[in-house]
Amino acid sequence: MPEPLIDPPGAEAQLEPRADHGEESYRGSGRLQGKVAVITGADSGIGKAVAIAYAREGADVVISYLDEHTDAEDTAHWVRAAEREAVLVHGDLADPAHCRQLVRTAVQRFGRVDVLVSNAAFQMSHETLAEIKDEEWDHTLAVNLSAYFHLVKAAVPHMAAGSAIIGSSSVNSDNPSPQLLPYAATKAAIANMTASLAQLLGPKGIRANSVAPGPVWTPLIPSTMPPEAVESFGENTPLGRPAQPAELAPVYVMLASDEASYVSGARVAVTGGKPIL
Structure with a gap:
């Protein structure tokens, strides 16, 4: 495989052209006023676009990230500019103990979790099965899927009726890219797990939904x-281009809001016209 253009997992400063997270465009209307959101x-x-939108809708935000401190501080800047509280928590979600600590931090600061967005993901592109090392397979499942389980398990005791869980699935869940085999498998599992969570947690009044993005321009x-x-990324969609992160945020806002009080077990496709089956 040719070397990627920037070192993984990438940083916003290396991205050309820069992505739009809604910094200058998203306008809130109080749809999440007073809520506490944990976003990985x-x-x-x-994740950055969702954090900015949530803050402008009135939510305090716990910003979870690996080690991209400069990018995370920029997210916190926009959250605070919206006059909401930003709590930064860095660490590896592949570690179940860190998942629990992330939720513990949110609860210690705010007393509860109203919205959990499990969005962090790892992927690598490979042309052959032999290229996928055992360690990479295990790491992809740990970050993309197992972390979702551990976060939900830790958060649910601190979620009241009306709370929302949102998992980031993908168009790859139904139309898997062979070059992204481990990633695509986790995204299918996220969709399936979310459907199970909606049924398990419905009696508690907790909703669970997933979003299935198509190509989105991120580091x-x-x-x-x-x-x-990369050069042709997103051109195979009916709209002929990748999405900007800001174009995903309104769906995450809707699913977190009280307006979606009867929306649970859904998967919302944001794919530029490419259908998911």
């Missing part, structure tokens, strides 16, 4: 894909 992968990409793309794939 909130340093960049979809993960040029840091994990060969240059030729």
Whole structure:
């Protein structure tokens, strides 16, 4: 495989062109006023756009990230500019103990969790099965899928009726790219797990839904894909381009809001017209 354009997991400063997270465009209307949200992968990409939108809708935000401190501080800047509280928590979600500590931090600061967005993900592109090392398979499942389980298990005791869980699935859950085999498998499992959670937690009044993005322009793309794939990224959608992270945020806002009080067990596709089956 050719070397990626930037080192994984990538940083916003390395992204050319820069992504739009709604910094200058998203306008809130109080739809999440007073809520507490925990968002993983909130340093960049979809997670950053969701954090900015949530803050402008009135939510305090716990920003979970690996070690991209500069990007995470920028997310916190926008949250605080919206006059909401930002709590930064860095660490590896592949570690179940860190997942529990993330939730514990949120509860210690705010007393509860109203919205959990499990969004952090790892992927690498490979042309052959032999290229996928055992360690990479295990790590992809740990970050993308097992962390979701551990976060939900830790958060549910601190979630009241009306709370919301949102998992980031993918168009790859139904139309898997062969070059992204481990990633695609986890995204299918996230969709399935979310459907189970909706049924398990419904009696508690806790909703669970997932979002299935198509191609989205984030640092993960040029840091994990060969240059030729990056060059044509998103062109195979009916809209002919990748999404900007800001274009995903309104769906995450809707699913977290009280307006979606009867929406549970759903998977919302944001794919630029490419259907999921």
